[in-house]
Amino acid sequence: MIAIIKKELKNYFFSPIGYVVIAIFLFIFSAVFYDSAINTGTTDLTSIFLFVAAYGGLMFMIPLLTMWSIAGERKSGTDQLIMTSPVSMLGVVMAKFISAVIFIIIPLIFTLMYFGILCHYQVPDIPTYLTSMLGFFLLSMTYIAFGILSSSITESPIIAGILTVAFIFAVTWLPEMISTLSGFSLMNPFLNFLMGKIDIAVTVMFITLAILFILITMIIMQRRKSVK
Amino acid sequence: MIEVKNITKKYGNFVAVDDISFTVKDGEIVGLLGPNGAGKSTTMNTITGFIEQTEGNVVINGYDTLKRPKRAKSQIGYMPEGVPLYDDLTIKEFVTYMAELKKVKRKGRKEKVQDMIKKTGLTEMQNKLIKNLSRGQKQRVSMAGALVGEPKVLILDEPTVGLDPKQITEIRSLIKELGKEHTVILSSHILSEVSQICDRVIIINKGKIVAEDTPENLENKVSSNNVLYVTVEDTENKIESIKEKITGIKEIKLIETNEDKTKKYMITGEKDEDLRKKIFTEFAKEGITIFEMKKPEATLEDAFMKIIGEGGKE
Numbered sequence A: 001m002i003a004i005i006k007k008e009l010k011n012y013f014f015s016p017i018g019y020v021v022i023a024i025f026l027f028i029f030s031a032v033f034y035d036s037a038i039n040t041g042t043t044d045l046t047s048i049f050l051f052v053a054a055y056g057g058l059m060f061m062i063p064l065l066t067m068w069s070i071a072g073e074r075k076s077g078t079d080q081l082i083m084t085s086p087v088s089m090l091g092v093v094m095a096k097f098i099s100a101v102i103f104i105i106i107p108l109i110f111t112l113m114y115f116g117i118l119c120h121y122q123v124p125d126i127p128t129y130l131t132s133m134l135g136f137f138l139l140s141m142t143y144i145a146f147g148i149l150s151s152s153i154t155e156s157p158i159i160a161g162i163l164t165v166a167f168i169f170a171v172t173w174l175p176e177m178i179s180t181l182s183g184f185s186l187m188n189p190f191l192n193f194l195m196g197k198i199d200i201a202v203t204v205m206f207i208t209l210a211i212l213f214i215l216i217t218m219i220i221m222q223r224r225k226s227v228k
Numbered sequence B: 001m002i003e004v005k006n007i008t009k010k011y012g013n014f015v016a017v018d019d020i021s022f023t024v025k026d027g028e029i030v031g032l033l034g035p036n037g038a039g040k041s042t043t044m045n046t047i048t049g050f051i052e053q054t055e056g057n058v059v060i061n062g063y064d065t066l067k068r069p070k071r072a073k074s075q076i077g078y079m080p081e082g083v084p085l086y087d088d089l090t091i092k093e094f095v096t097y098m099a100e101l102k103k104v105k106r107k108g109r110k111e112k113v114q115d116m117i118k119k120t121g122l123t124e125m126q127n128k129l130i131k132n133l134s135r136g137q138k139q140r141v142s143m144a145g146a147l148v149g150e151p152k153v154l155i156l157d158e159p160t161v162g163l164d165p166k167q168i169t170e171i172r173s174l175i176k177e178l179g180k181e182h183t184v185i186l187s188s189h190i191l192s193e194v195s196q197i198c199d200r201v202i203i204i205n206k207g208k209i210v211a212e213d214t215p216e217n218l219e220n221k222v223s224s225n226n227v228l229y230v231t232v233e234d235t236e237n238k239i240e241s242i243k244e245k246i247t248g249i250k251e252i253k254l255i256e257t258n259e260d261k262t263k264k265y266m267i268t269g270e271k272d273e274d275l276r277k278k279i280f281t282e283f284a285k286e287g288i289t290i291f292e293m294k295k296p297e298a299t300l301e302d303a304f305m306k307i308i309g310e311g312g313k314e
Helices: A002-014 A016-040 A046-054 A057-066 A071-076 A079-083 A089-121 A126-153 A157-172 A179-184 A187-194 A200-227 B040-048 B069-074 B091-101 B109-119 B135-147 B165-178 B191-197 B215-222 B239-245 B276-286 B300-313
Strands: B002-011 B014-024 B029-033 B055-060 B076-079 B153-157 B183-188 B200-205 B208-213 B227-233 B249-257 B263-269 B289-294
Touching: A002 A016, A002 A089, A002 B091, A016 A046, A016 A057, A016 A089, A046 A057, A046 A126, A046 A187, A057 A089, A057 A126, A057 A157, A071 A079, A071 A126, A071 A157, A079 A089, A079 B091, A089 A126, A089 A200, A126 A157, A126 A187, A126 A200, A187 A200, B002 B040, B014 B040, B014 B055, B014 B183, B014 B200, B014 B208, B029 B040, B029 B191, B040 B055, B040 B076, B040 B153, B040 B183, B055 B069, B069 B076, B076 B135, B091 B109, B091 B135, B109 B135, B135 B153, B135 B165, B165 B183, B165 B191, B183 B191, B191 B215, B191 B300, B200 B215, B200 B300, B208 B215, B208 B300, B215 B300, B227 B276, B239 B249, B239 B276, B276 B289
Parallel strands: B029 B183, B029 B200, B076 B153, B153 B183
Antiparallel strands: B002 B014, B002 B055, B200 B208, B227 B263, B227 B289, B249 B263
16 A cells, blocks of 8 residues: 555656646645735735635646546556555555645645745734644545545546536535535535634544545445456 | 366356356466457456456465455466556566565565566666557566566466567566466467467357367367378379279368479378378379378367367357
């Protein structure tokens, strides 16, 4: 399993994907930072996290990270190499999931830079900054789990990517537009973290959703093994 | 040792593999033969645990592929059909990755990887990206990936497809050498290759085993004793009258006339009797000079066609 994680992480860095993902994050984060810190003069970083999560950031970052993970292997036939090596199915799926989760921490580390800049003027609220990061991380994790799931459904990475974009759109914007769907929003629970709270219920929900998606992925792959 | 017990694989109503059983002993090289779509790859995929059989068991060195999948898989080196590889890795990275996947211990891993790269003749290009390699080189990389970690069992799906003759000879001798210590199953549609490398051949057609024997025995099964080819110089066309003079000849058929005016005939005997002695003396009496006389050599091709043909008539 560690071998696969190593290989996946290497892959993110030796292909443009990883850099594009970090670039999208930094671009949006910087733009909003410029607006809020320089133009408005606030030391509030949390609204920037919200902006990245809601306005296109995650919607493109996560699909880019996950679309190739299983669909790509199946497309090139290299799934035969992994699935016939002494690694369990759970090991393979978890390796794909964990490597994307590890990768998403990198842009979060970059935000320390903005935090540092703000410190020069006035130290921002540290607990809120940390809970925002945690919330952003948990939300990303749930999205990644779905990304892996959609990547396991199809042999086409493009379709897997589109499915993930659709999912993130559905849990971010659909509840805003159609009020009866507001229960499906993952953005509202995420807001709690931006207010400086560690919401246990929401944390559990995000983790449960991620486990659910991973389990469905396992079922799909196991079924394919016996049907294929 | 590989034990395949009553494997059946169904895709919906289509039966791809139908109740196949066979055993491969340690150190044996077995060839899986069959026309396209016969179930060779399905059988191999089941043995490697890539797909699951509908019924039956596969036991590899005592480990059932369904009950102890990790243990069973760690016995196997698999070279899939169509050599799937990671284009963005170099040869060295790929073989190292395969070694890690197979849990080769960190200590000595580098040496083992280098050893395999050397064995497959890739040492000089080991830092090249796989996407820039030729088909033959990719084939060897795939082979190196299957061999690293010294698995006891090797499953090779069409190992020599797309190689040039020199590489084919190299890979064949490599497989033969590996067969001394490993248990090998390989599939191929090149029959001469199978007869050269394999100790035993299993012919599969329409998901069933239709024959299982050594290449020699399979060839002997189809070779007929009562057919002879003779090339003669016979200017006066006396061969027409020969048929009456030798008892036991059923038919003499002209096959071709060569440029030097010699003629090639096929002589069929009535019974399974060696006619060569009679023909030699009678032809000499009649003044027909024999340039060449030989029994037809039955090849595995003939055996294959005959067996598959029989299977098809059912």
